[in-house]
Amino acid sequence: MAKAIMLQGTGSDVGKTVLVAGLCRAAKKRGLKVRPFKPQNMSNNAAVADIPGDNNKSGGEIGRAQWLQAIACGVAPSVHMNPVLLKPQTDVGAQVIVQGKVFGEARARDYQVLKARLMDAVLDSWGKIGEGADLVIVEGAGSPAEINLRSRDIANMGFATRADVPVVLVGDIDRGGVIASVAGTHLILPEEDRRMIVGYLINKFRGDVSLFDDGIKAIEKFTGWRCFGVVPWLKAAARLPSEDSVVLERLASGEARALKVAVPMLGRIANFDDLDPLKAEPQVEVVFVPPGKPLPADAGLVVIPGSKSTIGDLIRFRENGWDRDLAAHRRRGGHVVGICGGYQMLGRMVRDPDGIEGSVTEAEGLGLLDVETVMEPEKTVRNVSAHSLQFDLPLEGYEIHLGRTTGPDTMRPSAIINGVADGAISADGKVSGTYMHGLFGADAFRGKFLESLGIKGGGVDYRAEVERALDDVAAELESHLDCDAIFGLAR
Known part of the structure; x- marks a missing residue:
């Protein structure tokens, strides 16, 4: 030993x-x-x-x-x-x-x-x-x-x-x-x-x-x-990934940069280190927004992160008034990305017929993607290699989720994961969702994504920065x- x-x-x-x-x-x-x-x-x-x-x-x-x-x-x-x-x-x-x-x-x-x-x-x-x-x-x-x-x-x-x-x-x-x-x-x-x-x-x-x-x-x-x-x-x-949500209480807006990314602090937020590669970009300011505070009106991008309790966090999302802030963000032409639970929230409805997450078995979604999610008992846990259909670039990440998401917008998938279409993109291309965590960890993809928002990025080798x-x-x-x-x- x-x-x-x-x-x-x-x-x-x-x-x-x-x-x-x-x-x-x-x-x-x-x-x-x-x-x-x-x-x-x-x-x-x-x-x-x-x-x-x-x-x-x-x-x-x-x-x-x-x-x-x-x-x-x-x-x-x-x-x-x-x-x-x-x-x-x-x-x-x-x-x-x-x-x-x-x-x-x-x-x-x-x-x-x-x-x-x-x-x-x-x-x-x-x-x-x-x-x-x-x-x-x-x-x-x-x-x-x-x-x-x-x-x-x-x-x-x-x-x-x-x-x-x-x-x-x-x-x-x-x-x-x-x-x-x-x-x-x-x-x-x-x-x-x-x-x-x-x-x-x-x-x-x-x-x-x-x-x-x-x-x-x-x-x-x-x-x-x-x-x-x-x-x-x-x-x-x-410069290292943060594990515990207790640190979110200390993450606030820093110096103004070219792109502000707003991230609502969900009550059961999960895998929020998905945002770390964006935080490492010199032109990007990532702001975690606590409950009771509005999503900043000057944000160019809103990222809804993963959640361990999608329906519960979706209910709290509305109670905070973030649904109204998000709708206003969209009217201003802002972009939205949902990851895992955040992707599920962006649809029209989330259903949990077996009560896997709790006693509330369904909730109306935010309606920014024409999809619906049904929670299922079997959990997907795997590392994946993927390909971005938006930018024709390779991706690597992992999936940890319950639920199956279907609907018309899935005909515009955001990626191909292990040969299967994943995620959805709105008709105007400004709202997207995916089940893949680690999306922004791919340097070339992150650079092209930021470029599509009018920002120069992608010069950071994120994994090398962690090392x-x-x-x-x-x-x-x-x-x-x-x-x-x-x-x-x-x-």
Whole structure:
């Protein structure tokens, strides 16, 4: 079995995902065969990964974070990198994905009971992911200080103690109270868990790091833990795909650019990193519009992203008045793109006769495409190669969706995916929809698409930018952390 080290946070969104990705890249640069692992993830941003031993061409779902970390390791993503994925559908319930496949649905309280059954799958994947590797870097979820959930935990200390993986605790100084959060974690953890922690690091520091010297001394006094370093605010992290929708609260309009792209922040928004390649374009400003705010009138393009709850988000879309904003946008000659759930919303009707998404079984669509969608139980999960019919260019991406969409506008498909027509385009060519995620990741397509909107684009090699960002993050971590000590404590 490979040696392993685990990063757990004093809370959610402390930067564990980027730190694990950076450490994975740093280990790879040292010549190590390294793999990422996250026992349990909660995100509607999913990626399609290989299912080892499965000979059919379909794939399984994992969190986008582990997909990014696999890239950092220079290996293909596997479902065993994230054996349990929760995809929230409501405020109290989620779809449960186990080793890439839909396991079922569970309300939050029921899931706490279910977790005990899922530990076997976690440990099975854990055994598989270390085969042939030198090092596995594990990412926790939430915080080990959530001691009210400890008895059934599979994501943090419940996993670390079962797998005997040493833990580095991550504190986020940007949110304040980092000394109390680290010392408080030490205070409330039971001894069995506390002894798993070999030290801590401080993340997201702005300014003169020496100003925190006394803070390190204070934490050592309270905990006795060693400090592996203080990581500055990593600017390169902004060039990496974001996994959790919590970051959307911080995404706002930047400097004015030639094209403004408005993206409504759906309640169950999914795979919003589809927009990252557009954000990387120097002439494009991507604005995520929160509920209660109108879609900006000066937007040249509106992109309706994916959704884990199409009907629910469609209802909320109207409650926010975005349907009126979108109609006004169309009257001004604006363009609209719908991706996956967003594509379904653009039609005349969405029907869910089996109640797969919930108790509301149908909703009137936005009516910008002459299509209708019927939800079906079988889920499509696969990586795809495609061809844009609009611009006669190759595309690559993935599909994760329920539902079948039909109607007159599908006679003008937007792409051919694996030999089959996909999507729809309006008669005037200004509204289009597709089931393919990753549409804008194709550099040549993105350039031609922006050119059709009167914008010069496509000069950015997006995948190369992600690779450079990973290299930059790894270099920063090598400069500010004692990586030798962290890797040396793996067992």
